[in-house]
Amino acid sequence: MKDAFRTPDAWKDAFQALSEVGVDRRRGGYSRHGFDRAELELRAWFTEEALRRGLAVRTDRNGNLWAWWGEPGPDAVVTGSHLDSVPGGGAFDGPLGVIAALVAVDMLRAKGFAPAKPIAIVVFAEEEGGRFGVPCLGSRLLTGSIDADAARRLTDPDGVTLAEAVTAAGLDPARLGRDDEALAAVGRFVELHVEQGRGLVDLDASVGVASSILAHGRWRFRFSGEGNHAGATPLGDRRDPMLPASALVLATRRVASAVDGARATVGRLVPNPGGTNVISSTVDVWLDARAPDDARTRAVVEEITAAARSAAAGEGCELTVAEESYGDTVHFDTGLRDEVSGVLGGVPALPTGAGHDAGILAAHVPTAMLFVRNPTGVSHAPAEHAELADCVAGVEALAAVLERLAG
Structure with missing residues (x-):
């Protein structure tokens, strides 16, 4: 060199x-x-x-x-x-x-x-x-x-x-x-x-x-359900956090698309324990949201969060949301x-x-x-x-x- x-x-x-x-x-x-x-x-x-x-x-x-x-x-x-x-x-x-x-x-x-x-x-x-x-x-x-x-x-x-x-x-x-x-x-x-x-x-x-x-930030969504056997647990008996996590991913694109200049992305999703034949006990999802100003960024995150809470309740799961970083x-x-x-x-x-x-x-x-x-x-x-x-x-x-x- x-x-x-x-x-x-x-x-x-x-x-x-x-x-x-x-x-x-x-x-x-x-x-x-x-x-x-x-x-x-x-x-x-x-x-x-x-x-x-x-x-x-x-x-x-x-x-x-x-x-x-x-x-x-x-x-x-x-x-x-x-x-x-x-x-x-x-x-x-x-x-x-x-x-x-x-x-x-x-x-x-x-x-x-x-x-x-x-x-x-x-x-x-x-x-x-x-x-x-x-x-x-x-x-x-x-x-x-x-x-x-x-x-x-x-x-x-x-x-x-x-x-x-x-x-x-x-x-x-x-x-x-x-x-x-x-x-x-x-x-x-x-x-x-x-x-x-x-x-x-x-x-x-x-x-x-x-x-x-x-304006942009990162939020972590943790969906908590009940870990169980993928083959032995009937669908009606499940509290599967992967379902509301999936609803969050879909809501991210839908909500951001309706706000001028907004971008929202789920780039990381981590199920626990992460086995192929295991219903997850928790799923962590990270949301990256951005928009031209604070009001629009916050509005996007609030609407996505509301959709995630509704999906979690429908599956009998709990949801916690933590803001990991934010910049106006x-x-x-x-x-x-x-x-x-x-x-x-x-x-x-x-x-x-x-x-x-x-x-x-x-x-x-x-x-x-x-x-x-x-x-x-x-x-x-x-x-x-x-x-x-x-x-x-x-x-x-x-x-x-x-x-x-x-x-």
């Missing part, structure tokens, strides 16, 4: 270096989750690449990695993204923004740029929530938008708590929580990300800026967005339905996002893609923005 990414071929070098880390042979794509072996290997890769460039690398109290060009201090210009993935995710969601940040530093140095303000590249921990269920966990902890005690108690599918996972990674779980010192250093934050949709394809543009993020509509800083767009010659601005660490930081510091065209429009799946020419256009755009903001 080359020491620096100063040519288009270097993109291939970077992605090749990561291509075997966290490969999911069962699902396809990649499974890289917060503080697991694959994500820790990627963190080590980033640290090595940052140190090669003479950047000072620090890990904050919440496990976010910071690589500094210049002395850390207030009014820094910060960029970066994340290295974890959803289960079976694509190669570009997260790593593209991290690689682009390293490349942008190389490009600026190659032209002799000396920043008047410090520049930092940040790698946020557990952005996807693929292990502990809460998206943007590193940035939520940093900003204090999640309670630290509640975060420490989060568990992964194997019952490992976040506290235990960060301890194994060499961090002190007692220090998790809002980090005013790290937050105060951020003057402005710009995240580059592969677009998760077809907006730029339809606009025939390589790069765009974000205008807003849909994010409108990115208009002044920064316009400045970034102006630097890039007026690239298009477009909303996104995907959540990002930039959306969490937007409530605390001026924040902007750059999108790189995704020709498939597919994300959170192996078909996610970005062409080399568009990646180069993205890093050139990021370098131009950093030069303007830190010059």
